[in-house]
Amino acid sequence: MKLTDSSASPFVRKTKVVLHETGLTDSVALVPVQTTPLKTATEVAVANPLGKIPALMRDDAPALYDSRVICRYLDHHAQAGLYPEARLWDVLTLEATGDGIMDAAVSATYETRLRGPEAVSQDWIDAQYTKINNAIDALEARWMSHLHGPLDMGQISVACALGYVDFRHAGLDWRTGRASLAAWYSTFSERPSMLATVPEG
Numbered sequence: 342m343k344l345t346d347s348s349a350s351p352f353v354r355k356t357k358v359v360l361h362e363t364g365l366t367d368s369v370a371l372v373p374v375q376t377t378p379l380k381t382a383t384e385v386a387v388a389n390p391l392g393k394i395p396a397l398m399r400d401d402a403p404a405l406y407d408s409r410v411i412c413r414y415l416d417h418h419a420q421a422g423l424y425p426e427a428r429l430w431d432v433l434t435l436e437a438t439g440d441g442i443m444d445a446a447v448s449a450t451y452e453t454r455l456r457g458p459e460a461v462s463q464d465w466i467d468a469q470y471t472k473i474n475n476a477i478d479a480l481e482a483r484w485m486s487h488l489h490g491p492l493d494m495g496q497i498s499v500a501c502a503l504g505y506v507d508f509r510h511a512g513l514d515w516r517t518g519r520a521s522l523a524a525w526y527s528t529f530s531e532r533p534s535m536l537a538t539v540p541e542g
């Protein structure tokens with residue numbers, strides 16, 4: 342199998358963390374790509390008609406895309422238990438919260454990096470930052486007990502989302518007023534799977 346790879350993408354990072362956590366790194370070759378909404382890389386368009394990464398190219402079956410589908414597929418493949426039945430709906434909601442932070446943060450990145458200075462909308466960026474801040478407040482207020490539980494897909498998504506906020510939007514200073522989440526993240530970031538996938542670029 343092959344995975345479209347970009348070190349900066351938090352969605353790709355999710356899937357790579359899952360590869361590490363499930364022991365599947367040797368089963369998937371990484372294919373580095375450079376793609377943006379304004380210029381889709383050819384290999385990305387071939388694997389995913391939506392032109393987004395990650396996509397997982399399987400050997401004898403159609404490519405899978407959207408990080409949620411890929412992560413669930415890899416978990417199923419490895420029987421790793423990242424979606425425990427007993428708390429499935431919480432895990433999926435927590436994963437959606439992490440993914441939503443990524444969506445908002447990536448949108449704010451595109452706004453600043455892909456549009457000319459005259460076209461950048463500060464209102465748009467502020468609206469994305471509001472979503473990120475509200476979601477991080479919710480994590481601090483309601484999800485700490487779950488985050489401290491056994492490893493699951495929700496935790497991986499949240500950690501990759503916070504890592505991306507640090508990477509591209511450090512000015513948000515998300516740790517201030519969220520001491521519990523900051524402490525959890527500091528410990529989680531030391532996992533070998535997280536250390537092996539730190540974003541660059």
Ligand SMILES: N[C@@H](CCC(=O)N[C@@H](CS)C(=O)NCC(=O)O)C(=O)O
Binds near residue numbers: 349392
């Ligand atoms: N819901 C998708 C989001 C993926 C996504 O937005 N990836 C970004 C890179 S971080 C991308 O491919 N952007 C290019 C584009 O939107 O055309 C997933 O979870 O895989």
